[in-house]
Amino acid sequence: MPHPTAAPPPGTPFVALAAVAKSFGAVRALRGVDLDVRSGECLGLAGHNGAGKSTLMQVLVGNVSPDEGRFTVQGEDVAGRLTVARARQAGIACVFQELSLCPNLSVLENARIRHASLKGFGWRGRAARLITRTLDEIFPGHGIAPQALVSDLPLGQRQMVEIASVFAQGDHEAPLRLVILDEPTSSLDNSVAAQLLAHVRRFVSAGGSVILISHILGEILSTCDRIAVMSDGRVVDLREAGAFTRASLVEAMGHVVSHEAGETLVSAEAGRRGAVVASATTPKGGSIRLEARRGEIVGLAGLAGHGQTSLLVLLHNAAQGRSRYAAVTGRVAFVAGDRQTDGVFPLWSIGGNVTVRSLSRLGRFGLVDPAREKRLAEEWRTRIKIRTPDMDDNILTLSGGNQQKALFARALGSDAEVILMDDPMRGVDIGTKQEVYALVRAEADKGRTFIWYTTEFDELKSCDHTYVFRSGRIVAELGRHELTEARVLQSSFEGEAA
Numbered sequence: 001m002p003h004p005t006a007a008p009p010p011g012t013p014f015v016a017l018a019a020v021a022k023s024f025g026a027v028r029a030l031r032g033v034d035l036d037v038r039s040g041e042c043l044g045l046a047g048h049n050g051a052g053k054s055t056l057m058q059v060l061v062g063n064v065s066p067d068e069g070r071f072t073v074q075g076e077d078v079a080g081r082l083t084v085a086r087a088r089q090a091g092i093a094c095v096f097q098e099l100s101l102c103p104n105l106s107v108l109e110n111a112r113i114r115h116a117s118l119k120g121f122g123w124r125g126r127a128a129r130l131i132t133r134t135l136d137e138i139f140p141g142h143g144i145a146p147q148a149l150v151s152d153l154p155l156g157q158r159q160m161v162e163i164a165s166v167f168a169q170g171d172h173e174a175p176l177r178l179v180i181l182d183e184p185t186s187s188l189d190n191s192v193a194a195q196l197l198a199h200v201r202r203f204v205s206a207g208g209s210v211i212l213i214s215h216i217l218g219e220i221l222s223t224c225d226r227i228a229v230m231s232d233g234r235v236v237d238l239r240e241a242g243a244f245t246r247a248s249l250v251e252a253m254g255h256v257v258s259h260e261a262g263e264t265l266v267s268a269e270a271g272r273r274g275a276v277v278a279s280a281t282t283p284k285g286g287s288i289r290l291e292a293r294r295g296e297i298v299g300l301a302g303l304a305g306h307g308q309t310s311l312l313v314l315l316h317n318a319a320q321g322r323s324r325y326a327a328v329t330g331r332v333a334f335v336a337g338d339r340q341t342d343g344v345f346p347l348w349s350i351g352g353n354v355t356v357r358s359l360s361r362l363g364r365f366g367l368v369d370p371a372r373e374k375r376l377a378e379e380w381r382t383r384i385k386i387r388t389p390d391m392d393d394n395i396l397t398l399s400g401g402n403q404q405k406a407l408f409a410r411a412l413g414s415d416a417e418v419i420l421m422d423d424p425m426r427g428v429d430i431g432t433k434q435e436v437y438a439l440v441r442a443e444a445d446k447g448r449t450f451i452w453y454t455t456e457f458d459e460l461k462s463c464d465h466t467y468v469f470r471s472g473r474i475v476a477e478l479g480r481h482e483l484t485e486a487r488v489l490q491s492s493f494e495g496e497a498a
């Protein structure tokens with residue numbers, strides 16, 4: 001286990017920030033943050049999309065230098081002087097929201113990039129042993145070969161590799177003291193996420209510190225010792241975790257506490273009545289038989305990487321007339337979950353990213369009308385609350401959750417009748433999630449069909465009908481009233497129709 005050696009006594013501040021401020025042009029990302037992180041604690045960090053959480057973490061790892069404020073590491077003033085190399089020497093490491101692995105290298109080669117001490121004769125063997133040992137420790141039963149090419153791994157496994165390479169402790173390396181986890185479970189199944197959270201508890205009980213950033217409030221409440229809430233660049237609340245309830249945490253984040261998704265989103269037209277607009281089968285009536293009707297929200301569940309995304313891709317291809325095994329009537333839009341590889345156009349503006357799927361409707365005399373394009377972008381900026389001073393700014397200036405909102409706006413603002421969603425809510429804050437759930441239901445009631453793969457059980461409560469996948473097969477089909485977490489889990493693991 002990566003025990004921090006000679007860790008300072010539990011409870012002493014490892015890092016402390018006072019009045020830390022940082023602006024990016026006109027955007028004041030941090031407006032005076034006061035916060036300390038103690039040895040032997042897991043500190044939770046919650047806050048709306050764009051609150052400044054990731055920027056604060058970039059300050060802690062030396063990637064971003066604050067404009068103002070005091071910053072100490074183990075009592076030593078490092079304000080304005082912390083570089084990435086010094087942060088590493090001090091034992092500070094971060095698992096970023098956007099994965100930093102090189103996709104064209106293997107798992108072990110990626111481990112080598114992070115751990116410079118893996119050099120000289122036999123480094124490949126040592127790198128393979130280091131990463132495998134750490135994966136075994138955090139994610140027993142992971143099934144990831146160190147020789148595997150990262151681009152061949154599903155998103156969840158890539159996230160596991162990223163986490164393991166940060167926690168891996170190579171020989172002669174500075175002991176790891178503070179690990180920052182920025183939405184580390186967003187692509188992990190519940191069972192794998194639980195393995196990671198258990199590891200976090202082991203790491204802090206050995207004297208290390210962890211900052212856990214997450215929009216999944218249940219995991220913050222159950223894992224952290226203290227929770228800080230950020231809003232608009234400041235820490236607005238900080239308490240022992242036990243002093244928060246889910247509702248008070250949501251309130252501290254500045255959101256209205258709403259009912260459970262399932263209660264608010266029951267369709268007025270529940271029941272399977274509309275015409276079938278999307279269907280998929282495998283030859284000879286094999287393992288996949290799926291139907292989605294007009295105005296329906298259809299959920300795809302099961303462990304990550306068990307065929308849900310492939311099915312969405314199959315349906316997307318079917319809409320272009322490219323599949324014998326699936327049929328889709330009407331126009332289709334796809335909301336990617338892996339925004340880095342499948343979603344954003346990184347060189348384009350936010351507005352351009354939102355309107356790209358609607359350009360054919362925005363034409364005048366054969367050319368795109370810039371005024372109509374701008375109106376559409378502005379409409380969605382307000383409807384889905386994309387936090388930016390200017391929709392003409394580059395998409396990458398947005399926080400992760402706000403980039404995801406832009407992808408939603410692209411699909412919902414288009415004329416698509418069938419919307420395929422590939423676990424698209426990862427990284428989206430709870431207030432926006434609730435608004436998007438309501439929007440999805442309202443659009444379904446108007447006749448749009450949603451086929452929605454999600455790794456969050458709560459989101460299935462918004463669905464009229466759920467298919468559970470295992471090993472590329474549909475193993476259970478649950479109506480709204482048959483849906484329970486236990487049934488989804490049982491089907492996911494045993495493959496028996498529930």
Ligand SMILES: Nc1ncnc2c1ncn2[C@@H]1O[C@H](COP(=O)(O)OP(=O)(O)OP(=O)(O)O)[C@@H](O)[C@H]1O
Pocket residue numbers: 024027028029047048049050051052053054055056097387388396397398399400401402427429
């Ligand atoms: N390089 C940059 N250039 C311009 N603006 C930026 C840059 N990095 C961050 N910002 C802005 O700073 C603000 C804070 O962003 P940050 O990524 O820290 O938020 P966050 O709390 O991590 O959000 P999320 O939960 O969506 O990840 C946002 O308004 C964002 O658009």
